[in-house]
Amino acid sequence: MERRVLDIGKAVLEKNQGLANLLRQDFAEKGVYVVNVVSSPGSGKTELLTRVLDRIASQLRTGVFVGDLATDRDAARLEGHGAEVLQINTDGYCHLEANMIREAWHSFAEKKLELLIIENVGNLVCPGTHDLGEDLRVVLLSTTEGEDKPLKYPSIFKTAHLAVVTKLDLAEPVGWDQAAALQNIRDVAPGTPIYLTSARTGDGISPLCDELLSKALSKSGEVARR
C-alpha cells in the first residue's frame, strides 16, 4: 500500500514536470519572463508585488496569477497597479500546479505579456515540489516569521533562485536578528542572492525591480534577436 501511494505521488509529479516543461518552452518562444513567488501565509507577497508592479508594469506588459484556496482578495489588492490580474482558486490544493497555470495562461494568450508573475498559495512546503515552468523562483522570508525558517523548511529555500527578506520596517519591534537570518539562508542555499525590503517604507524595492527588469528584458531581447 505504502509503495503504491509513493509511486502514484511520483507519477503525479512527473506529469506536472512534463506540463511545466511544455509551459517553459511556450514561455521561451513568446519571450515572456516568468517569476514564481513562494512564502508562508502572511509574509507579504501581495504587498511586495503591489510595490513591484508600481515600478515595473509601466515598462513591461505584465500579468499576475494569484493562487489561493479561496477568495479573490489578493487579486483585488493587485488591481490598479498596471498589470493584468487573474485569481486562481485551488479549491483545497496547497499549491499551484502546472495544469492550473496552463489553463490560466490560455486565457491570457492574446495579452502578449513580457513578464508573468505567479503568486503561489501561502505555504512553505508544497509549492517547492511543483515546477510551474518559471524562469525564476523567489522565496520570501518576513522578519515577523523568525530567523529559523530557512533551516526548518530547507527544501523551498534550496529550490529558490532568489530570496527576499520582507517587512524590514518591523525588524526592531519583533527583535529580528538579521545576521542569523542571512546566515541561515546561506547555510541552506549558498550563493542565492538575498534582497532586503520593506513594502511599507519602499526600502530595497528598487534593486529588486532592477534585477527583475533586467532579466525580463534580456529574455524578450533574445526572442526579438532571433
Next chain:
Amino acid sequence: MERRVLDIGKAVLEKNQGLANLLRQDFAEKGVYVVNVVSSPGSGKTELLTRVLDRIASQLRTGVFVGDLATDRDAARLEGHGAEVLQINTDGYCHLEANMIREAWHSFAEKKLELLIIENVGNLVCPGTHDLGEDLRVVLLSTTEGEDKPLKYPSIFKTAHLAVVTKLDLAEPVGWDQAAALQNIRDVAPGTPIYLTSARTGDGISPLCDELLSKALSKSGEVARR
C-alpha cells in the same frame, strides 16, 4: 488518470482516519487529553507552548510531539519547561499523519501522560485534512500574518475547535485590525471560542491554560471514575 489519483488520495485519507480512530480509542482508555496545534510557519506555536507548559506541566504529566520537516530546534526550545518532548521529522511531508503519531506514541507508552500536545508542521493547509486522534484542534493566527487569513484558508479554521490570536504585543506596529480579524474568524467558523494572547507579555495565557487544564482534568477524571 485524474480520477485514479483522486481515489488514491481518498484511500490515503481513509487509512489515516482509521489509524486516528484507533489512536483516539487508545487515548480515551488511558485518559490522556490530546491537543493538535496548527498554524502558519512563524505564528508562534513554540513560543506559546513554552508559556503554556510553564503553567500546566507542573499540574499534569504532559508530553509534546513537535512536527517539522527538518531540525530539532523546536524540541530544544520546548525542553526545560516540565514536559517530555519528542521531535518528529516528517522528511518532506507538509503535515503530521496518524501513523507518525502512533509511532511516537509507542515511545511514550510508559510515561503515563495526562496531556499530550502535538505541535504540527507550520502550514495553514495540509494539517487540516489529517485527523491525529486529538480531542481538541487549536488554530493560531498571529497579528503579523494579517486579518484575512481565516477567509483565505477557511478549511483549517473550520476544523479547529478553538482559535488563538498570538503576538498581540505587535498589534500596534503591524496595524492589526482586531475587529476585522475576529469577524473573519466568526464568518468562517461561527461559535469557535477565540483567545487573545501574547507569549511575550504573558497576556491571555492564563485563561487559555485554565481551559486546557479543565478539559484535560475532566477527561482523566472520567477514566478514574470508571
